[in-house]
Amino acid sequence: MNLFRTSKKSMREKIKKSFEKEEPSSPEFITGIFSQDLQRINQTFEKSSDVVVRTFTIGLDASIHAAIIYTDGLADSTVIQNFILESLMIDINQKGSETVYHPRNKIIQRVKDSILTVGKITDIKDFETLFTDVLSGNTVILIEGFCEAISASTAGWEDRGVSEPTSQTVVRGPREGFSENLRTNTALVRRKIKDSNLYCEQKQIGKVTKTSIAIMYINGIVNDKVVKEVHHRLDKIDIGGVLESGYIEELIQDDTFTPFPTIFNSERPDVVAACLLEGRVAILVDGTPFVLVVPSLFIQNFQVPEDYYQRADISSLLRLLRVICFLIALLGPSFYIAVTTYHQEMLPTPLLISLAAQREGVPFPAFVEAVIMEVAFEILREAGIRMPRAVGQAVSIVGALVLGQAAVEAGIVSASMVIVVSLTAIANFVFPAYNMAISIRMLRFGMMLLSASFGLYGITVGILALLLHLNSLRSFGIPYMAPISPLIPDDLKDTVIRFPQWALFSRPRLISQKNIKREAPPAASRPEPGK
Known part of the structure; x- marks a missing residue:
């Protein structure tokens, strides 16, 4: 036993030594010969x-x-x-x-x-x-x-150029997106914000790749503590190579063990410019079109740039729709499993008889049904993404239809379960933020397990655990659930419901603590009726 402890201690010491930062060697100077x-x-x-x-x-x-x-x-x-x-x-x-x-x-x-x-x-x-x-x-x-x-300075390599972003499309709005060229990306941001207070600081990260990183923020609006923290975390990175902004994101995020993204990313210059105007900091990485924005809030993952290009009533309706789809994607299969397994009395009698008739020849419980269908849909979704674009969509759509129909006819799953899983998958596509959609896909399996074990009580416990976890998260010192928790009434004007532009006269208070006023107050800027 003592020998095991000794070997374990020596192993820890070896690992610690292997991760110790090497002393930088003295530079070799040009001799002049x-x-x-x-x-x-x-x-x-x-x-x-x-x-x-x-x-x-x-x-x-x-x-x-x-x-x-x-x-x-x-x-x-x-x-x-x-x-x-x-x-x-x-x-x-x-x-x-x-x-x-x-x-x-x-x-x-x-x-x-x-x-x-x-x-x-x-x-x-x-x-x-x-x-x-x-x-x-x-x-x-x-x-x-x-x-x-x-x-x-003679850099002049070929790049992809400015094109329409593929991951964040809009019906109304700019069609330009970031490219893999760092200087092109910084220029796209400066086209949106023509202010001398827009600072752009650059550094290199990666001992082998020496990747250029640009940090952009608006002096006078940004919180100086956030800028200092961004520099501190970037300077602590000691890695051989950085090939994409995902390397940086994983190394500087506040909490590693969470399914929720605490750093926002976008490939649209208008989105990054809007975040800078609110007092955030943008981190641009050479070689990738995805720009990191900190600090990030939970509600930010339900907002799209088109929300600000449409009228306030239309934008609010679409945001409510995204929140509803969030609940469907997270709790849809779980609620079906809980009701059909433990709480049949909540269903109307005709519906209960119909569901019982559908499940008459199915050999598996509802939980196993849901897991089979969810795993099948995840496989089809991943196959559609990885296959060539010309056949990827056809394979995912045709595969889902054929697989669902065949599973029902074979008696492996019920038709109602296919409907629930399909609706859940469609609701998952509504999320503007792809990494948030992936988080919901992972959490859905945990909620299904809780509902199969304890019914609606398990779902309640799971929701409470998620709320506690979300309230414990921080993004560069800012509460992740702000302005809902902690509650800031003045900042609720641009969360689930978006007020008209003339009412959005202040910046988020926890993000921009220096310059809160964004424009004139509503009494001075609101148009008079009939004019």
């Missing part, structure tokens, strides 16, 4: 055929060696040819150019001040930064005799 620096670069990119190292000479007597390093496919070759190579090899060597008459130790300053005509240039002093810039699409210029290199 051209041949030595060039050899170091060639050794690093020896097996990378797409990295181009071009050497040449500058000066009237061709006495100064120089080189440019860039990645073919990531850098714009036209910009390199017209604005870097031509400037360095032709313009700098003209006899009328005063650059050649400057002292040798100041030539690099003259190159930066008057020779290079690209937009952005930065100084590089170590090889690690040099390699990162080259692999990010920039062009690095190395000049003999100088212990620093010049990085010119």
Whole structure:
């Protein structure tokens, strides 16, 4: 027993040591010895055929060696040819150019001040930064005799461009969505908010991928504590690679062990702009069109951008419909199992006789029926998503019809159970947030088990447990169920029921604690009748 404890303790120590953060090694600086620096670069990119190292000479007597390093496919070759190579090899060597008459130790300053005509240039002093810039699409210029290199912004790879988002479609509203290019995404947000207080801070995460992350917020509206917390959590990430915003979401969320999404994501610029105007923080990740928004609230998963492009009465009706579909998707099969198994007296006699006749030849209890049909529908749903788009929808629809009809004729399930499960599946598609729909699909099985064990009492216990869990969640310090719990009456104007635009004159109080007023109060902005 003591030996087992000792081995277990030593194993814990080994795991702890393996996860200890390695001490960062000291950077290797550029020496200024051209041949030595060039050899170091060639050794690093020896097996990378797409990295181009071009050497040449500058000066009237061709006495100064120089080189440019860039990645073919990531850098714009036209910009390199017209604005870097031509400037360095032709313009700098003209006899009328005063650059050649400057002292040798100041030539690099003259190159930066008057020779290079690209937009952005930065100084590089170590090889690690040099390699990162080259692999990010920039062009690095190395000049003999100088212990620093010049990085010119020449990124110009092919991207998907701006297209209509597929996961959040609307009937009325903008048709543009984010792409995989970080700069394109930040530009789409700035098109919506033309304010100098819209800050965009950038950092890199991932020791191998070095993925660029942009943090956008509106200074003066956002809560400074939330911005500080976002930076703190991002800086704590120590991971090899970040390929999608889902990596970041899982690493910075408040509570890991919850089925509910505590970080909102969207691929629509208008949605992200609206969240920024409310005082939230957007996290944009290079390589993905899905932008993270924090803090997130539970009620936010039932709202769509079209709610604000339609009249208030239409938007309120559609939101109520989504809440009803939420209850159907969560409790539909559970309620059917509980009533038909334990509480038959709640059903009218003709309906009870009809259900009993349907279940006469079914060998399984209602719970097993529901599980069989739910699992079958989940398989069809997943198959429809993963299959090619041309046949995916046909397989899911035809498969569901054929499977349901065959199951009823074979006497495995009753027709009423097929109706209940089908209605539940359709109600699940109503959710605007896909990750919330997945959460309901998982919780539905737990509610079915409780209803099969204890009837309506089990459903009641399950609902109470869910409410307690939801009220315990936080999203970057903000209660997840706000403004319902804690109750904030002024913020209820934009929850299940949306008030007219002239009544939405204040921002959510728990999110934007600095600048609550959004527009003029209703007495000043409400239009007079007949005008």
